[in-house]
Amino acid sequence: MRQTSRTARGAAELDLGEAAIELLRARLPEIAGRTVTAIIVEVPGYTNALAGPMGAKIEGAVQFALGGFLRLASSGGPGTPLAPMLEGAYALGRGEARSGRSMDALLAAYRVGARVSWRELSRTAVEAGLPADTVAKFAELVFAYIDELSAASVSGHTDELATTGRVRERYLQALSRSLLHGDTSEHLIGKAEQADWDPPRTLTAVILPSAHLRGILGALDPRTLHPDDDLAELGEELLGEEDPAEVGVLLIPDADGSARTTLLRSLRGRQATVGPAQPWTTVRTSYLRALHARRLGLTAEADASVDTESHLATLVATSDPTALADLRRQVLAPLEDLRPATADRLTETLREWLLHLGRRDDVAAALHIHPQTVRYRMTQLRQLYGPRLDDPQVVLDLTIALSVSETAGPT
Structure with missing residues (x-):
């Protein structure tokens, strides 16, 4: 927001004369109104945004910006502060970002505003009898001024998005942690609203x-x-x-x-x-x-x-690893006096027998052994378990206990 800007330097070379300045100043409300109307018509993002009180507010901002320009143009030098107008443009940019309008819409509004403002200002300048070279310098100053205003608004828009983006990201992170911790629905709904998360x-x-x-x-x-x-x-x-x-x-x-x-x-x-x-x-x-x-x-x-x-069955069966281990020890108790290698073979066979509903050929194929070997092992198991292998509750316990590997559990 430097006062020794291109606009301020141009003002030092411009002499509009008091009569032209007074005429331009008198036309400012009309020029501002036409500028806002053109923006509403030509820039889709502002079609409904500038109706009612908001339109009057923006029209006032345009008058302020153009009034500042005329003060600068009539000063004949860089003594008139440019900072207030640039600060106003910066604030406008931040406000547009908060309103959800894009940078493209903002710049389009400036382009339309520049064209309409210059059309009206130049018409008034000619009416005031300014010579052609003065009108040319006047045009250069108008567009330099609007360039600086638009740059300030872009800066404000960018800064607002960066700020609100960081704030919203913090809110989203807080919502994420609350979700993982299982907070109450009321608390989560509040967090979602705070983060503007649908x-x-x-x-x-x-x-x-x-x-x-x-x-x-x-x-x-x-x-x-x-x-x-x-x-x-x-x-x-x-x-x-x-x-x-x-x-x-x-x-x-x-x-x-x-x-x-x-x-x-x-x-x-x-x-x-x-x-x-x-x-x-x-x-x-x-x-x-x-x-x-x-x-x-x-x-x-x-x-x-x-x-x-x-993997729902595995997840259910392993939801309490210690209970699963106790169940496994309980249902495999008849095998505990066997040699480990023999107990492992019989356990493996029993598991496949349960999973394949006693179909010997399917069990043999799963274990890559001969069906007669399956028959031999099942005879051993029936001798160890007796009638319990026909008890539905025992079959259920064995199925659950053997549904996952013996080492299943938290890693």
């Missing part, structure tokens, strides 16, 4: 290496939350043994139904673990399930991501 129907938690985050964010819903600041504050309960510097978390809106297939496809090769879609206020459930799957070391085929919806 809540979706559902959120899906995705955990993946932080190195893969940047490549996927641009392909996701813009409302996707990415809690990336102070992730370590989540603590072991919500982060496990993951290194905060190496793990990334995404909370993705409305990735349910057919959209889940699309999401899983986009995550291929990114070593991601995808939780279930949950109502947005309960996404903590989705996150904890994805975290549990990572702790278990669940894997997927080829370079696909781990879809927790495909």
